[in-house]
Amino acid sequence: MSCGQWDEEIALWAGGDSVGEEFLAHLQGCGRCQRELAEMRVARAEWADWTPRKRRGASWWWGVAAAVPLLLWVGWPRPVEVEVLALAMPAAPGVPAYVPVARMPVMKKALRREPAATMKILTDDPDVVILLLGDAE
Amino acid sequence: MRTLLADSFEQIVAAQQPRVLAICRRLLGETGEAEEAAQDTFLKLHRCWSQIEGDPGPWLYRTAVNTCLDRRRGPRRSVELVEMADRRRGPAELAEIAQRWARVKRALEQLPERERAAITLRDIEGLETREVAKLLEITEGTVRSQIASARMKLRRLV
Numbered sequence: 001m002s003c004g005q006w007d008e009e010i011a012l013w014a015g016g017d018s019v020g021e022e023f024l025a026h027l028q029g030c031g032r033c034q035r036e037l038a039e040m041r042v043a044r045a046e047w048a049d050w051t052p053r054k055r056r057g058a059s060w061w062w063g064v065a066a067a068v069p070l071l072l073w074v075g076w077p078r079p080v081e082v083e084v085l086a087l088a089m090p091a092a093p094g095v096p097a098y099v100p101v102a103r104m105p106v107m108k109k110a111l112r113r114e115p116a117a118t119m120k121i122l123t124d125d126p127d128v129v130i131l132l133l134g135d136a137e
Numbered sequence: 138m139r140t141l142l143a144d145s146f147e148q149i150v151a152a153q154q155p156r157v158l159a160i161c162r163r164l165l166g167e168t169g170e171a172e173e174a175a176q177d178t179f180l181k182l183h184r185c186w187s188q189i190e191g192d193p194g195p196w197l198y199r200t201a202v203n204t205c206l207d208r209r210r211g212p213r214r215s216v217e218l219v220e221m222a223d224r225r226r227g228p229a230e231l232a233e234i235a236q237r238w239a240r241v242k243r244a245l246e247q248l249p250e251r252e253r254a255a256i257t258l259r260d261i262e263g264l265e266t267r268e269v270a271k272l273l274e275i276t277e278g279t280v281r282s283q284i285a286s287a288r289m290k291l292r293r294l295v
Contacts, residue, residue: 011288012281015259017266043292047241048260 003032014040149193150179157201164205174204198273202254244294248287255280256287
């Protein structure tokens with residue numbers, strides 16, 4: 001069978017219609033029929049393929065690209081505002097009442113009746129505050 | 138010689154109206170335009186009444202498809218897809234489709250009506266071959282032959 005006699009099968013196969021095994025076997029080894037098939041597919045897309053594939057694909061990627069920063073923003077661990085308060089300790093004579101936390105002197109064990117430090121953790125809910133009572137050691 | 142139970146024009150209309158209307162609605166949507174297209178189809182049948190021999194069903198269905206094709210300003214299915222895909226593109230995209238549709242429609246008009254009906258349903262509407270065969274009341278083999286022939290011709294025309 002000459003190649004020209006496969007034209008109907010090429011036209012059918014280009015549109016996804018079923019064709020015989022004999023044609024498929026011929027197609028594998030025939031460059032002319034493969035070219036015809038490729039050209040028929042390109043031509044058929046002109047009247048059959050009305051979906052703008054490339055652009056639709058691009059919009060899909062744009063959607064993903066837009067979603068990634070949003071997901072990162074939502075999922076990224078945010079710093080919790082921690083406020084360390086100095087305990088209300090009696091001021092030692094000659095020592096200013098306000099002692100910076102970083103330089104707060106370590107209390108002697110004998111005097112340690114109260115917790116050395118308190119951490120106040122502010123949450124997103126203004127009505128919920130977490131207080132941590134810490135030991136100096 | 139007519140082989141249908143009904144052989145008068147009125148009886149044919151009564152018997153075929155639901156199916157013709159269904160085809161028009163399939164191609165034009167649930168619109169008044171589909172009903173007008175169905176009426177046009179029966180008007181054409183009336184004009185050609187004396188020339189049609191045998192079962193007028195397949196002739197009616199082909200005519201209904203082609204009547205709908207004439208009425209359409211664009212490929213309905215694809216315009217809907219484009220609009221759904223991205224409404225922001227709007228006029229430019231739709232204008233491009235309209236131009237392409239005009240080109241395709243001119244080429245389709247040059248096909249024999251049987252091939253035009255089959256290729257419209259198969260390639261433009263995306264129906265399966267067996268669905269086209271059922272809709273046009275012809276065999277699947279005939280549909281395959283018609284769409285293959287139509288594709289080869291359209292390849293040269295478009």
